[in-house]
Amino acid sequence: MCRGNLIQVSVRSTVIPDAPAKTLAPLCVGDVLDVTIGQIAHGGHFIAHANGRTIFVRHAITGEFARIKITEVRSKIVRADAVEILEPSPDRVSPPCAFAGPQLCGGCDFQHISLGRQRALKQQVVADAFRRHARLVDVGIHVLPIAGDDDGLHWRTRVRWGVDRQGHAGFHVFRSSTVLPVDKCMIATAGQGVVPAATYRGAQEVRSAEGSDGEVVVTATGTASSGGSRVTQFVLGRSWQIGLASFWQGHRGAPDTLVRAVLAAGDPRIGEHWWDLYSGVGLFSAYLAAAVGPTGSLVAVEGDSRSVRDARRNLHQEANIKLVEGQVGDWLGSAPGPGRVDGIVLDPPRTGAGHAIVSQIAARKPRVVVYVACDPVALARDVEAFASNGYRFAGATGFDTFPMTHHVELVATLVPIDAADQIS
Numbered sequence: 001m002c003r004g005n006l007i008q009v010s011v012r013s014t015v016i017p018d019a020p021a022k023t024l025a026p027l028c029v030g031d032v033l034d035v036t037i038g039q040i041a042h043g044g045h046f047i048a049h050a051n052g053r054t055i056f057v058r059h060a061i062t063g064e065f066a067r068i069k070i071t072e073v074r075s076k077i078v079r080a081d082a083v084e085i086l087e088p089s090p091d092r093v094s095p096p097c098a099f100a101g102p103q104l105c106g107g108c109d110f111q112h113i114s115l116g117r118q119r120a121l122k123q124q125v126v127a128d129a130f131r132r133h134a135r136l137v138d139v140g141i142h143v144l145p146i147a148g149d150d151d152g153l154h155w156r157t158r159v160r161w162g163v164d165r166q167g168h169a170g171f172h173v174f175r176s177s178t179v180l181p182v183d184k185c186m187i188a189t190a191g192q193g194v195v196p197a198a199t200y201r202g203a204q205e206v207r208s209a210e211g212s213d214g215e216v217v218v219t220a221t222g223t224a225s226s227g228g229s230r231v232t233q234f235v236l237g238r239s240w241q242i243g244l245a246s247f248w249q250g251h252r253g254a255p256d257t258l259v260r261a262v263l264a265a266g267d268p269r270i271g272e273h274w275w276d277l278y279s280g281v282g283l284f285s286a287y288l289a290a291a292v293g294p295t296g297s298l299v300a301v302e303g304d305s306r307s308v309r310d311a312r313r314n315l316h317q318e319a320n321i322k323l324v325e326g327q328v329g330d331w332l333g334s335a336p337g338p339g340r341v342d343g344i345v346l347d348p349p350r351t352g353a354g355h356a357i358v359s360q361i362a363a364r365k366p367r368v369v370v371y372v373a374c375d376p377v378a379l380a381r382d383v384e385a386f387a388s389n390g391y392r393f394a395g396a397t398g399f400d401t402f403p404m405t406h407h408v409e410l411v412a413t414l415v416p417i418d419a420a421d422q423i424s
C-alpha cells in the first residue's frame with residue numbers, strides 16, 4: 001500500500017544491473033529514487049531496477065545515474081521519468097525542443113540523445129527483437145540516416161495535432177489525454193512548425209501537411225477547414241497528389257529512400273508479376289510497375305477507401321497496375337485466387353501481417369518477399385512465421401525515418417529456403 005512518497009537516494013552502482021534487486025517496499029506513483037540506467041527496451045524506455053521491480057524509464061540513457069520519479073505502477077509494469085541526471089552519459093545533449101521532457105510533449109522520446117547514439121540504440125532494439133522473436137542472432141542490421149537529414153529536425157511532412165479545451169493545437173502528454181499547447185514542433189517541416197494562428201475550439205483534431213512544393217494544408221475535424229485537402233509530393237521524378245487522410249511516409253526523404261530500398265531488395269524484372277500488399281496510395285506500386293514493364297503486372301491491395309481513391313488519382317495511367325480495395329486476408333483467400341506471383345511487397349500496419357497472412361503468401365511461392373516494417377518486434381515475429389513456412393531471412397536495412405523518436409523503419413528480404421541463392 002502507498003502511504004506518502006518514498007525518497008530513496010542511493011550511491012551509484014558500478015555495474016549496470018540486469019536483474020531486479022531483492023524485494024523492498026512497494027513502489028508508488030510519486031516515489032523518487034536514484035538508479036543506474038540499464039539497457040534500452042522496445043518502445044524507447046530504458047530499464048532500471050529498484051525495490052524488486054523492473055522500471056521503464058523515459059528521458060534517460062543507458063549508463064547514466066539518474067534520479068527518477070515513478071509515474072505509473074501496475075501489476076506488470078512500473079514507469080518512471082528521469083527528473084534529474086546525476087551522472088550524464090557523454091551522448092546526452094540539450095533537447096532542441098522546449099516541449100521535450102518529463103510530463104511535457106509525449107511525441108519525441110529521444111530529443112536528449114545525440115543522433116548517432118539514437119541510431120545505435122535503435123540498432124540494438126532491432127537486434128534484440130530478432131534474437132527474442134525470430135531466434136536470429138547477430139543479424140547485422142544497420143540503421144542508416146536519411147540522406148540530407150543532418151540534425152534530425154524539420155523532417156515530418158504531416159502532423160496530427162491534438163486540441164485543448166480552449167482550442168489551442170498541441171500534443172498529448174505521454175500516456176495522458178491532456179493536450180499540451182505547442183506553438184512550434186521542431187520535427188515538423190518548417191511550414192507547419194508554427195501552429196496556425198487560428199484556434200480550433202470544438203475540433204477533435206487538426207491535421208497539417210506540407211508538400212514538396214512548400215504548400216501547407218491544414219484541416220480540423222469538426223470545424224471549417226482552411227486550405228485544400230491535398231498536397232503535392234515529388235518522389236523520384238513523379239508527382240503525387242495525396243489527401244491528408246491517406247497514409248504517406250512521414251519523413252520528407254522517406255518515400256525516395258524506401259522506394260529505392262524496395263527495388264534494390266526485390267530486384268523486379270521485366271515481365272514479372274508483383275503484388276503490393278497494404279499498398280496505401282500505391283507508392284511502391286508505381287515504381288515496381290515501371291520496373292516489370294508492360295508485359296508484367298502489379299496488383300495493389302489496400303483497405304482504406306480514401307487511400308485507394310488517391311491511388312486511382314495518381315496511377316490511373318498505368319495500364320499494368322490493378323488496384324484492389326479490400327482486406328489483404330480476404331483478397332488472398334478469395335476465389336479463384338489472385339494467380340501467379342513472382343514478388344511481393346508487404347508493408348502492414350504496426351501490428352505486422354501475422355501468421356495466417358504469412359502462410360497464405362508463402363503458399364503462393366513468390367521468389368522474393370520484401371517486407372517493409374515500422375515495428376521491429378512485429379517484423380521479427382513475422383520473420384519467424386515465414387521461417388516455419390519455408391522462407392528464410394536474407395537481410396534487412398534500417399532507416400532513421402523518425403529521428404528524435406524511438407521509431408525505426410526496416411526493409412527486409414525473405415526468400416524461399418530451397419532457392420535462397422536466387423537473390424544476390
Ligand SMILES: C[S@@+](CC[C@H](N)C(=O)[O-])C[C@H]1O[C@@H](n2cnc3c(N)ncnc32)[C@H](O)[C@@H]1O
Nearest residue numbers: 247278279280283302303304327328347348349
Ligand atoms: C504502413 S501503411 C503502408 C502504405 C504504403 N505501402 C506506403 O508506403 O505508402 C499500411 C497500409 O495498410 C492499410 N491496411 C491496414 N490493414 C489492412 C488490411 N487488413 N488490408 C488492407 N490494407 C490494410 C492501411 O490503410 C495503410 O494504408
